[in-house]
Amino acid sequence: KQEVTQIPAALSVPEGENLVLNCSFTDSAIYNLQWFRQDPGKGLTSLLLIQSSQREQTSGRLNASLDKSSGRSTLYIAASQPGDSATYLCAVRPTSGTYKYIFGTGTRLKVLA
Amino acid sequence: DAGITQSPRHKVTETGTPVTLRCHQTENHRYMYWYRQDPGHGLRLIHYSYGVKDTDKGEVSDGYSVSRSKTEDFLLTLESATSSQTSVYFCATHQSDGLTNYGYTFGSGTRLTVV
Numbered sequence: 001k002q003e004v005t006q007i008p009a010a011l012s013v014p015e016g017e018n019l020v021l022n023c024s025f026t027d028s029a030i031y032n033l034q035w036f037r038q039d040p041g042k043g044l045t046s047l048l049l050i051q052s053s054q055r056e057q058t059s060g061r062l063n064a065s066l067d068k069s070s071g072r073s074t075l076y077i078a079a080s081q082p083g084d085s086a087t088y089l090c091a092v093r094p095t096s097g098t099y100k101y102i103f104g105t106g107t108r109l110k111v112l113a
Numbered sequence: 114d115a116g117i118t119q120s121p122r123h124k125v126t127e128t129g130t131p132v133t134l135r136c137h138q139t140e141n142h143r144y145m146y147w148y149r150q151d152p153g154h155g156l157r158l159i160h161y162s163y164g165v166k167d168t169d170k171g172e173v174s175d176g177y178s179v180s181r182s183k184t185e186d187f188l189l190t191l192e193s194a195t196s197s198q199t200s201v202y203f204c205a206t207h208q209s210d211g212l213t214n215y216g217y218t219f220g221s222g223t224r225l226t227v228v
Contacts, residue, residue, distance in 0.1 A: 034216045042221065043203060049216040089156070091217070100146070100171070101207075101217055105155035 002027045002094045006104035013080055014112050021075040021107050023090035028068045031093045034101065035064050035075050038087045047088075048075070080111045116140040117220040119204050125226045132191040134223050136204030138184075142218070144207040145187040147171075147179060149200040150222075156203070162187055194227045201225075 003026045013019050023033070032051045036044040048057045048064040050073070056065040063076040077084055087108045091101040118137045126132050136145060147159040148171075158171030160179040168179050176198060178190045191198055204220040 032216065036217075036219075044205075044217075044219040046216055046218065091156075100158055100161060103156040105153075 002030075002092065002102045004090060004092055004102050004104040006088075006090060006107050008107060009105070010108040010110075012110045012112060015080060015082060017080050017111075019077050019080055019109075021077070021088050021109070023073040023075070023104055025071045025073075025092050025102075027094060028071055029095045030068065031095055033064075033066055033073050033090060033092045035062075035073075036089045036091065038089060038106070040086075044089065082111045082113045085110050117204060117206060117218060119202075119220040119223050121223060122221065123224045125228060126194050128195060128227055129193050132194050132225065134189045134191075134202055134204075134225070136187045136189070136220060138187075138204075138206050140206055140208070140218065141184060142206035142208040143184070144209070145181065146205040146207070146217075147177075147187065147189045148203045148205065149173065149198075150203060151200050159189065159202075191225075194225075196227050199225060199227045 005024045007022055030052055034049045035047040037047050038044045048059055050057050050064055050066040061078040066073045087106040089106040091103045093101050116139045120135045144163055146161040148156045150156050157173045159173055159177050160171055162168045162181040180188045202223045205217045207217050208215050
């Protein structure tokens with residue numbers, strides 16, 4: 001059974017720092033992996049989607065990498081800002097079964113001004 | 114996301130009453146999902162649909178039913194609401210053309226309180 005883990009559960013950093021969020025999954029048989037951002041009381045906003053054949057995706061200050069064989073993905077945030085404060089979730093879509101994503105429980109990020 | 118609308122946004126209901134939440138999409142996506150989000154549990158799949166009138170259970174389906182009579186609408190019904198169903202409910206959609214999977218798009222959520 002696929003399990004997705006995000007460590008740490010919470011993180012506080014000073015503004016301007018570059019940071020890395022981690023996502024681990026137990027089964028490498030995935031179609032893709034998606035990173036989301038969730039602000040308090042809001043829905044999930046898709047940040048980056050990495051297909052299984054890709055190694056990384058970039059959008060602005062965000063870069064996500066995927067190492068399928070080791071079951072890991074990282075989300076790199078450059079020059080963090082207070083506006084980056086949110087919960088970040090990763091989700092994988094397994095190749096087995098139907099069209100369902102498996103979610104991690106998220107990393108709650110606080111960027112201090 | 115402007116393409117997915119959940120209604121109502123907030124609801125308070127009494128134990129034992131039926132409740133229906135609505136998800137409406139304008140994306141013409143084939144797949145639709147209902148999740149609940151609770152502290153300490155993350156997002157858990159309740160039911161999903163892979164086409165009109167085609168639905169299946171997720172990991173926490175007890176006490177819930179769904180219907181999808183047309184592509185754009187996916188309804189979640191709590192048959193007899195209980196306090197354990199107090200949660201935030203999210204609808205998501207997803208499209209795949211068989212070659213590429215385009216990932217999930219989420220609605221803004223419905224906050225349900227059962228008293």
